[in-house]
Amino acid sequence: MxxxxxxxxxxxxxxxxxxxxxxFWDGIQELNNPLPRWWLWTFYATIIWAIGYTIMYPxxxxxxxxxxxxxxxxxxxEVRDELATAEAARGSLVEAVRxxxxxxxxxxxVLKQFAISAGAAAFKVxxxxxxxxxxxxxxxxxNLNDDDWLWGGDIESIYTTINHxxxxxxxxxxxxxEMPSFDGVLTPDQMADVAAYVVSLSGTPKFPDKVEAGxxxxxxxxxxxHGSDAKAxxxxxxxxxxxxxxxxxxxxxxxxxxxxxxxxxxxxxxxxGVMPAWGARLGNTTVKExxxxxxxxxxxxTVAAGQ
Amino acid sequence: xxxxxxxxxxxxxxxxNEAxxxxxxxxxxxxxxxQPLYAARKKIHPKRASxxxxxxxxxxxxxxxxxxxxxxxxxxxxxxxxxxxxxxxxIANRRFYFxxxxxxxxxxxxxxxxxxxxxxxxxxxxxxxxxxxCGYTCPQTVWVDLFLVVERAxxxxxxxxxxxxxxxxxxxxxxxxxxxxxxxxxIGFFTGGxxxxxxxxxxxxxxxxxxxxxxPIAYFTVVILTFTTYVFGGFMREQVCTYMCPWxxxxxxxxDEDSLTVTYNAWRGEPRSRGAKxxxxxxxxxxxxxxxxxxxxxxxxxxxxxxxxxxxCITCALCIDACDGVMDKLGKERGLISYTTLLDYQHxxxxxxxxxxxxxxxxxxxxxxxxxxxxxxxxxxxxxxxPRTAVYFSLWVLVGIGILTMLMSRGRLELNVLHDxxxxxxxxxxxxxxxxxxxxxxxxxxxxxxxxxxxxxxxDATMSAPDIAEASDGKVSVEAEPDRVRTFKVxxxxxxxxxxEEITPFEFHVVDKDGxxxxxxxxxxxxxxxx
Numbered sequence: 095m096x097x098x099x100x101x102x103x104x105x106x107x108x109x110x111x112x113x114x115x116x117x118f119w120d121g122i123q124e125l126n127n128p129l130p131r132w133w134l135w136t137f138y139a140t141i142i143w144a145i146g147y148t149i150m151y152p153x154x155x156x157x158x159x160x161x162x163x164x165x166x167x168x169x170x171x172e173v174r175d176e177l178a179t180a181e182a183a184r185g186s187l188v189e190a191v192r193x194x195x196x197x198x199x200x201x202x203x204v205l206k207q208f209a210i211s212a213g214a215a216a217f218k219v220x221x222x223x224x225x226x227x228x229x230x231x232x233x234x235x236x237n238l239n240d241d242d243w244l245w246g247g248d249i250e251s252i253y254t255t256i257n258h259x260x261x262x263x264x265x266x267x268x269x270x271x272e273m274p275s276f277d278g279v280l281t282p283d284q285m286a287d288v289a290a291y292v293v294s295l296s297g298t299p300k301f302p303d304k305v306e307a308g309x310x311x312x313x314x315x316x317x318x319x320h321g322s323d324a325k326a327x328x329x330x331x332x333x334x335x336x337x338x339x340x341x342x343x344x345x346x347x348x349x350x351x352x353x354x355x356x357x358x359x360x361x362x363x364x365x366x367g368v369m370p371a372w373g374a375r376l377g378n379t380t381v382k383e384x385x386x387x388x389x390x391x392x393x394x395x396t397v398a399a400g401q
Numbered sequence: 402x403x404x405x406x407x408x409x410x411x412x413x414x415x416x417x418n419e420a421x422x423x424x425x426x427x428x429x430x431x432x433x434x435x436q437p438l439y440a441a442r443k444k445i446h447p448k449r450a451s452x453x454x455x456x457x458x459x460x461x462x463x464x465x466x467x468x469x470x471x472x473x474x475x476x477x478x479x480x481x482x483x484x485x486x487x488x489x490x491x492i493a494n495r496r497f498y499f500x501x502x503x504x505x506x507x508x509x510x511x512x513x514x515x516x517x518x519x520x521x522x523x524x525x526x527x528x529x530x531x532x533x534x535c536g537y538t539c540p541q542t543v544w545v546d547l548f549l550v551v552e553r554a555x556x557x558x559x560x561x562x563x564x565x566x567x568x569x570x571x572x573x574x575x576x577x578x579x580x581x582x583x584x585x586x587x588i589g590f591f592t593g594g595x596x597x598x599x600x601x602x603x604x605x606x607x608x609x610x611x612x613x614x615x616x617p618i619a620y621f622t623v624v625i626l627t628f629t630t631y632v633f634g635g636f637m638r639e640q641v642c643t644y645m646c647p648w649x650x651x652x653x654x655x656x657d658e659d660s661l662t663v664t665y666n667a668w669r670g671e672p673r674s675r676g677a678k679x680x681x682x683x684x685x686x687x688x689x690x691x692x693x694x695x696x697x698x699x700x701x702x703x704x705x706x707x708x709x710x711x712x713x714c715i716t717c718a719l720c721i722d723a724c725d726g727v728m729d730k731l732g733k734e735r736g737l738i739s740y741t742t743l744l745d746y747q748h749x750x751x752x753x754x755x756x757x758x759x760x761x762x763x764x765x766x767x768x769x770x771x772x773x774x775x776x777x778x779x780x781x782x783x784x785x786x787x788p789r790t791a792v793y794f795s796l797w798v799l800v801g802i803g804i805l806t807m808l809m810s811r812g813r814l815e816l817n818v819l820h821d822x823x824x825x826x827x828x829x830x831x832x833x834x835x836x837x838x839x840x841x842x843x844x845x846x847x848x849x850x851x852x853x854x855x856x857x858x859x860x861d862a863t864m865s866a867p868d869i870a871e872a873s874d875g876k877v878s879v880e881a882e883p884d885r886v887r888t889f890k891v892x893x894x895x896x897x898x899x900x901x902e903e904i905t906p907f908e909f910h911v912v913d914k915d916g917x918x919x920x921x922x923x924x925x926x927x928x929x930x931x932x
Contacts, residue, residue: 131442203868228823239827239835296832328830345830346897390867392827392837392892 213387247395253385259371273364289357295344428705445703448559452722473598482883483847525793535715593626668753696720815843816920832897844881858907
């Protein structure tokens with residue numbers, strides 16, 4: 095059974111001349127070939143490395159925590175340091191946004207770019223729920239990309255609107271106005287006349303013969319807020335109506351829907367949208383950044399309307 | 402297993418006037434004593450060779466090392482806006498400079514073409530001259546050669562080194578070993594040191610590196626490369642070629658019977674004889690090989706070329722030099738070991754063995770006067786031109802022409818336009834439709850340039866760029882910094898109802914102010930669905 099030679103007490107396999115481990119499994123023996131040297135050295139190197147590692151880095155579990163390691167490394171501390179470094183790196187820009195007013199920020203290309211990026215991030219967290227991810231708005235929520243602004247499209251006005259909100263009761267300086275209900279003030283027929291007139295300003299009304307009567311009713315009931323030419327802050331009476339937030343009814347943009355039915359509905363059951371005041375929630379710096387971002391979307395104006 | 406201990410025995414064989422030194426050299430990697438993979442490496446002590454191939458290898462070494470160490474220091478003036486280093490891989494700014502050529506990341510296909518050329522060139526060289534890359538220009542070969550120069554200078558040639566390794570540790574031995582290893586490490590350091598200069602301005606980096614102000618990655622790279630150079634060149638040597646490198650195995654597949662390889666011409670060498678005169682007197686056949694082992698002693702790969710072609714052979718041709726020297730002393734023709742094709746070898750072998758029917762009779766390849774007969778085939782230069790080499794060469798040339806054509810005709814201005822997707826379009830108060838685009842103008846020359854941008858294909862459209870003040874007569878004027886991308890926002894608006902389709906294709910055009918270069922980008926304009 096054992097066909098191995100014995101030299102110095104070692105069992106040597108006849109065929110290969112290699113020492114065996116001395117184990118037998120149904121007559122099968124295992125050769126005790128040496129490990130490849132490079133493999134062995136690499137193995138020893140990993141052991142040395144592991145010893146060094148456990149000394150330098152957190153390694154051994156103790157009762158309540160683990161050994162801290164000579165280097166005192168911790169991944170949480172590393173993240174904290176990296177965040178602090180990032181904070182410090184943009185510190186001067188944040189400080190500039192904080193101390194300068196929005197007009198100055200827009201005038202400075204570097205600061206403007208920084209504020210746009212920061213504003214875009216803040217917008218995605220706080221504003222997209224109503225205004226949409228592309229700031230394109232939806233029925234009842236204005237599109238911020240276009241050139242139609244109820245409360246002014248210059249940087250200062252946008253800033254004020256975001257800061258204090260619209261019809262937001264908790265803020266004393268909020269944008270305030272209210273479209274009254276004409277239910278009971280005007281008869282349904284009269285409202286249809288007004289609707290025909292309003293639609294005729296930017297399109298083709300369904301009943302053109304109602305337009306004339308509608309024009310008269312409009313001048314009596316609506317012109318005080320929407321302007322005698324229905325163009326509100328963009329029209330001839332801009333100075334008188336500029337702070338009322340009344341929409342331009344002669345343009346192509348309709349917050350609560352276009353067409354006679356939508357106009358009548360708004361007259362009967364006016365919707366007066368509310369936007370929260372963000373200044374108290376997000377802080378002045380973020381509001382400035384948001385204002386610069388919104389202003390950059392394509393509709394931002396350089397001068398306040400009516401000036 | 403018994404270990405062969407190399408002992409230094411000298412025998413002297415009288416032949417003609419000069420003495421042939423017989424080295425008792427054992428090929429550690431010979432086919433006969435094939436090493437098991439788990440055995441410790443046996444150290445090889447290559448003897449210094451001298452001859453034409455050795456001279457050629459010195460020259461190649463000087464050229465390749467010269468290129469490697471000196472290239473980063475060549476200057477090339479590109480004006481004030483670009484670095485003045487002739488060859489620079491500027492990873493931080495994603496630019497690659499090669500003399501007058503500047504490559505941006507998107508032009509990296511040129512480098513890919515260069516790699517295809519290198520591949521085809523390697524195939525070509527291999528099919529003509531076998532593992533010429535391995536034997537002459539491979540960095541492993543060149544640096545091992547350099548390390549051997551140091552080893553020889555400090556410890557002496559083969560015999561002295563063997564003796565030194567066998568003596569116990571004396572002060573002299575320690576000093577010699579220490580000096581050798583220090584020089585090796587220094588070479589390794591300068592090898593790693595030269596590498597980093599390809600990636601930054603060399604003089605600046607050299608100063609910063611010395612003052613300890615260079616980037617940590619520079620020191621890290623140097624340490625790694627110092628280590629690998631030291632280990633690969635000083636210790637692993639032929640093992641890198643035999644065990645680590647995939648190229649010998651690929652290259653072996655590219656050799657054919659027409660490729661030149663370093664060959665022991667057994668048809669004239671065998672049977673070997675240590676005492677030719679006695680053997681002749683005894684009526685035995687005597688070949689040219691006197692079994693002096695000179696070919697084995699010089700081999701850096703530790704093989705015996707007389708075993709035939711083998712994986713370990715890098716065809717460095719030093720055995721040819723060694724053997725030619727011996728043949729000269731014996732007064733015989735050179736070329737017992739020579740660059741030979743397998744076909745020629747077989748042809749000559751057939752003469753010596755009468756078509757393989759008899760044992761080798763070297764007398765059959767010689768005339769009565771002792772000269773090689775005219776039937777013996779030697780390599781002819783015309784043999785290089787074969788269909789295979791023609792294909793490789795054509796491939797090499799075609800890719801080369803392709804790269805050159807691309808290089809000559811490539812633009813230094815590019816225009817990229819990203820169409821806003823969210824929102825796709827905006828209705829303005831007058832009913833007109835506006836689309837937004839992010840425009841990137843790539844000014845790919847190291848000079849500032851001014852461009853005019855316009856649109857084509859959208860009737861009555863107006864273009865505005867709020868970030869750029871100079872927008873007039875439907876065009877936008879924009880300046881780009883040298884070697885930079887200018888990115889800005891552009892709004893295009895069309896009047897209400899002027900478009901019939903929801904998607905209207907149109908083009909952005911950009912022309913530099915000199916009118917020398919222009920670029921076009923095709924994009925689309927989105928409009929709401931018509932009701």
